[in-house]
Amino acid sequence: MDLTIALILLQDGVLNGAIYALLGLALVLVFLVTRVIFIPQGEFVTFGALSLAFLANGKVPGTAHLLVILGVLVCLVEIAPAWRSRDWRGYVRTLMWALVLPLVLELLAPWAAGAHVPLLLQVVFALALVVPMGPMIYRLVYQPVEQASVLVLLIISVAVHFALTGLGLLFFGAEGWRTPALVEGNIQIGPVSWTAQTFAVLILTVLLIGGLWLFFSKTLYGRALRATAVNRRGARLVGISTRVAGGLTFTLAAAIGALSGMLIAAITTIYYDTGFLIGLKGFVAAIFGGLVSYPIAAAGALFVGLLESFSSFWASPFKEAIVFTLVIPVLLWRSFGSVHLDEDD
Template sequence: MDLTIALILLQDGILNGAIYALLGLALVLVFLVTRVIFIPQGEFVTFGALSLAFLANGKVPGTAYLLVLLGGLVLLVEAFSAWRSGQWRGLGRTALWALVLPLVLLWMSPWVAGPDVPLPVRVLFALALVIPMGPMIYRLVYQPVEQASVLVLLIISVAVHFALTGLGLIFFGAEGWRTPALLEGSIQIGPVQWTAQTFAVLALCAALIAALWLFFGRTLYGRALRATAVNRRGARLVGISTRMAGSLTFTLAAAIGALSGMLIAAITTIYYDTGFLIGLKGFVAAIFGGLVSYPIAAAGALFVGVLEAFSSFWASPFKEAIVFTLIIPVLLWRSFGSVQLDEED
């Protein structure tokens, strides 16, 4: 290995590490607020990437139909809950975002998939198709069992992962897809050409992390999520709705996952089940931070990305095993400094 090859591998590692950092941050956020180890985070990556790929190739993405299906189920669940409690207030608002919005997006899909539509419009439309799935999944699956133990929530997450993977196969098929690059061209830095796509991904990741920092530090809803993450019982006592916090958290997780998929799909082929491995690598990064620290999770993600890149050069058949084996010493290291606490402490 010479310096040129090392720099090329470093470029790939930093690029992948930035994506894993976003997914690791999403996993930490979901766990802190809802105590859910959100294994299906990778499915949002897949849905975002494949939705954009379908639109770019003149096809209506399956997520347009899946969103209508999930929205209809959410409306039925809310209507049944309102009938049991006799509280019909708020059902109209639920109908607007859970059914009317998906139907409008489905109606617009053929136009967005048509020719001469700018790529940024397609990106925003694909995000609009995927992001509402986050709060819908939370309402259908996790909200009814929000007081369950972490183990039960983990088992449910595994079931949701398999369900979404199966739906991905139905709506997108087994064929792999790629999305157009956000930026074309390359920049020569030393002996290596860095693609403009790499800088676009790094810039967007940095901007998103900065936006999340501002959201949690400067906005009312961000502070409510932080309070819920610190102490769920205390947050309820001061009037913060943990259900609202959970729904907002899943919305952010869906947005981060969908955007991550669109960023990475320009440099690698995405299949209906690709998101699982990408999400697991984000989970390894989150484990570096003990599922509680954002900065350590981000640093761990960059380390995972660089390790994966160099492993693909030295031992390509075993690169996945090397990355996932890394979780064992990390867990041992985390266990030495851990303190057993109750969930509400």
């Protein structure tokens, strides 16, 4: 291996590590607030990437139809609570974001898929199709069982993953897609030309991780959200709405996942089930931080990306096994310093 090859592998590792850092960030965020180990995070990557790919190729993405279906289910589920509480004003708000917005987006989807629409506008439209799915999934699946144990929530997450994977196959098909690069151009550093998209991904990752770390560690509201993961009953007693916190958290997770998919779809082909492996590598990164630390998860993601990149050169058939085997020593290392506590302690 000469210096040029090492720098090319370094570029690939840094780019992949930044994507894994974004996903690790989303996983840490969801777990901190809701105690959910969100296995389906990778499906948001797939939906975001394929939605943009369909729009860029003049096709209406299946997420436009899926969003309407989820919105109808949310409205049906909310009827009974609204009837009992006589809070029809709140139900009108639900109708606006869960039904009216998806219908408007579905009507605008053929226009957004037009050849005259700029790529940046298609990115925004694809985000608008995918991001509302986060709070919808939380309302339909996780909110009714918000008091369940972490193990039960994990099992539910696995079931949601398989359901979303099947829906991805139904609405997008088995064909792989790519998207145009969001940032064009190259930057020459030594003997290797780095793409401008690599630096855009790195800058976005640093901004998101830094912002969320400051929010959860330095602000009163951020600490209040973290309290919902420690003791949900105590959080409600002091006036913290765990349901609102959960909905906002899943909204952010969906946005981070969809944006990550759009960033990585320009350099790799995305299939309906590609997000699962990408999400698992983000989970490995989150394990570095014990599902609670953003900076350590980011460092772990960078290490995972570099390990994967150099493993693909030295032992390509075993690169996935090498990355996922990394979980074992990390868990052993963290177990030595951990103290078992019941969830309500």
